[in-house]
Amino acid sequence: MSTMITIPTTMLGFNYDIELDNWHNKLSGCRVYQSGEQEPLDGGLGLGLDLLCGSQEGQQWLSTIPADLLAITDVFPEYQYQMLWLAVNSSSARQILECRPLLLVLICDKYNVDNEKALEVANLGQREILSHLGFDSSKSALKFIDKLDLTYQRSSELPHVIKQLDSAFSRFKVFKHYHRVNYSALALDHTHPFLTGTRLGMAIAHSTRRERRNLVTYLSDTLALGLAIGGVDPVLRVERLHSVEQLIVLHDQWVAVQLERRFEAMKPKDTDKPYPVCLPNAEGIRQIVDYDDLCLEAKQQRHCIAVYHNRIAAGHYAAYRMESPERMTIGIFINRKKAFPYEISQIAGFMNAIPSEKTRQRVHAWFEECKQQGL
Numbered sequence: 001m002s003t004m005i006t007i008p009t010t011m012l013g014f015n016y017d018i019e020l021d022n023w024h025n026k027l028s029g030c031r032v033y034q035s036g037e038q039e040p041l042d043g044g045l046g047l048g049l050d051l052l053c054g055s056q057e058g059q060q061w062l063s064t065i066p067a068d069l070l071a072i073t074d075v076f077p078e079y080q081y082q083m084l085w086l087a088v089n090s091s092s093a094r095q096i097l098e099c100r101p102l103l104l105v106l107i108c109d110k111y112n113v114d115n116e117k118a119l120e121v122a123n124l125g126q127r128e129i130l131s132h133l134g135f136d137s138s139k140s141a142l143k144f145i146d147k148l149d150l151t152y153q154r155s156s157e158l159p160h161v162i163k164q165l166d167s168a169f170s171r172f173k174v175f176k177h178y179h180r181v182n183y184s185a186l187a188l189d190h191t192h193p194f195l196t197g198t199r200l201g202m203a204i205a206h207s208t209r210r211e212r213r214n215l216v217t218y219l220s221d222t223l224a225l226g227l228a229i230g231g232v233d234p235v236l237r238v239e240r241l242h243s244v245e246q247l248i249v250l251h252d253q254w255v256a257v258q259l260e261r262r263f264e265a266m267k268p269k270d271t272d273k274p275y276p277v278c279l280p281n282a283e284g285i286r287q288i289v290d291y292d293d294l295c296l297e298a299k300q301q302r303h304c305i306a307v308y309h310n311r312i313a314a315g316h317y318a319a320y321r322m323e324s325p326e327r328m329t330i331g332i333f334i335n336r337k338k339a340f341p342y343e344i345s346q347i348a349g350f351m352n353a354i355p356s357e358k359t360r361q362r363v364h365a366w367f368e369e370c371k372q373q374g375l
Contacts, residue, residue, distance in 0.1 A: 005052060016031040016032055024064055127139075136166070147175065176197075198239050223235065279332070288319040303348055342367070
């Protein structure tokens with residue numbers, strides 16, 4: 001087979017194609033212009049070699065590269081060719097690729113258009129490489145690199161790592177108690193650095209992806225609540241928490257305090273009067289009878305049903321507490337001009353959660369029963 005492979009980069013909008021020699025010929029490359037002029041390739045490609053898998057010729061060319069090295073570099077498509085070029089032209093670079101590929105990534109990120117300079121740096125010792133690139137060159141920096149558990153599929157992952165290794169800050173040292181450092185830990189350190197190294201920070205970083213989304217929301221809400229209620233240092237309180245469960249408890253406590261203050265400050269007149277009776281109760285569905293009951297519902301469900309007090313008191317709205325098949329709040333419009341004056345306004349769960357289909361069917365069945373009875 002031919003030792004050369006052509007990457008048709010003109011199809012990608014460039015004014016040249018790229019020709020690469022195979023692994024046995026040191027992966028030398030050149031740009032080939034439409035005029036026939038050739039120019040040595042002096043840096044990386046900026047794209048992965050997986051685009052060659054679509055042809056038999058490309059697969060044969062790729063088969064000349066050691067499979068383990070191809071697999072390692074597949075994770076870094078932007079730097080893949082240059083990393084392999086360094087590995088085939090330097091035994092030191094190949095050794096680095098096999099044990100700490102991130103070092104080659106950092107070199108290629110710095111010298112992506114200068115293969116010779118990249119090769120010069122790759123032939124240094126590993127700590128010398130870090131120092132040359134402006135990173136902390138201690139043994140602990142290498143240990144931090146070994147702890148990284150990243151996919152590098154997100155564009156922000158490498159910048160996060162570079163930030164941690166920057167010799168001016170050596171931020172990575174705050175992760176010394178971590179057995180592994182994943183993307184969540186790095187992202188949390190970027191947004192809430194005071195949590196890094198704490199028990200709560202570790203718990204959030206190592207939670208599942210779905211759990212983590214909810215926990216970050218809880219975290220932001222808790223800090224905002226702490227500021228709103230005053231008299232506490234929310235950052236100090238949160239960083240002392242030992243678990244996710246403690247965070248949720250603190251969050252709910254501060255929500256209760258804020259709601260209590262809000263209801264007290266906005267308490268309307270004549271709140272001791274019972275609300276007008278509306279549709280009859282049913283199994284698992286009970287009308288909210290007065291202002292205190294309405295506020296209790298708002299606190300338990302953490303939504304804004306309490307703002308309907310004036311409309312309820314005037315007979316234009318009604319609210320119901322639903323216990324089964326799931327906990328919900330039902331809001332009903334009342335228009336006395338209609339033959340059947342009631343219309344379902346909302347069915348909302350905890351923090352306005354959407355009801356299940358079973359719950360919707362139960363509410364509409366109850367509503368239909370009332371309608372059939374002419375209530």
